[in-house]
Amino acid sequence: MSDPFHEGPAAAKARKMRSVMIAVALVAFVVIVFVVTIVKIAANIGHGAG
Amino acid sequence: MTEVSLSYAVADPPATTAPALWWDYLALLKPRVMSLVVFTGLTGLVCADTPMNPILAAVAVLCIAVGAGASGALNMAYDQDIDAIMRRTRGRPVAAGRIGRGDAAAFGFVLAGFSVMLMGLAVNYLAAALLLFTIVFYALVYTVWLKRSTPQNIVIGGASGALPPVIGWAAATGHTPLNAWLLFAIIFLWTPPHFWALALNSGGDYEKAGVPMMPVVKGAKFTRLQILLYTLVLAPVAVLPAFTGLGGVAYFAVSVAGGAGFLFLAARLWRSQAGEAALPGPDGLYSVKPGAKQGRDLFAYSILYLSALFAALLIEHSVKAFS
Structure with a gap:
């Protein structure tokens, strides 16, 4: 396992897992914003058509 | 003479030992x-x-x-x-x-x-x-x-x-209409008896940390009275949604029965010695915390009570939405 900060295997593994969870959270945020945008646009189109 | 410090500033940040x-x-x-x-x-x-x-x-x-x-x-x-x-x-x-x-x-x-x-x-x-x-x-x-x-x-x-x-x-x-603020009032009035029931048995810790919780500053007896008084206000306020159109029959039943139970436990806690200094046990080998059970019971019941009130509202309005 890469250990660029010479922090030991346990700390390196913990840091990697934290990085993975940050990535998951950011992807989830992007997906939420995308879905919310689609929902809002669809609602506005619906209002416009009505 | 032993000097007892109540300052919370004495605790230095601990050295990091394990990775987060x-x-x-x-x-x-x-x-x-x-x-x-x-x-x-x-x-x-x-x-x-x-x-x-x-x-x-x-x-x-x-x-x-x-x-x-x-x-x-x-x-x-x-x-x-x-x-x-x-x-x-x-x-x-x-x-x-x-x-x-x-x-x-x-x-x-x-x-x-x-x-x-x-x-x-x-x-x-x-x-x-x-x-x-x-x-x-x-x-x-x-x-x-x-x-x-x-x-x-x-x-x-x-x-x-x-x-x-x-x-x-x-x-x-x-x-945010009045009914929304009624839900606010229920939780607001519920918080002191809920938290003080827990604090009664943790007074020593709060004192050591320098946190002026009610049992530390005003004593256990005053805190138990405050718990009872807040419960006396909370129980009827929690029934109010049944009369403002927010809660139905199920909510009314839950709030009346739940409020009666809360009042019973608060009165029992008030009469107890909860939060007072620990007494020596029968064989003198250990200390018995008086009223610890009454405090724990009220704390646990308060969570059940609030959950039941909000669950009743949630179920009633969900049924209404799907019917």
């Missing part, structure tokens, strides 16, 4: 508190009886949850010194030294910013403003100011814990 794991950051969000916040926020949203896109409703509840979690992270960042002293809180990630105060604070600020921004853009600005107010009130007014300065800390600070149903209602409708 990702679930330590999850623990910063106080998941148990968050679950109650999500439940009451969702109830407020459903009680508004206003059709809402389910995706936007889910986003609103997520924002309330993350906002509450951000408050918890900011609280733990600031309270590292006193958390490290108290038995109940010394295992928290910041108090135990697994996460630095700066990291916890940064995590809290980022989550607070994202949750309020998303609430504003996806739902509405009133809900976002109420969420921001809740976070600031808990992190700044309660944590930084009230908690260390007055025995009324959890009474006034309880407002932040009482706001989620109002935020949920605002998310669904864009306004």
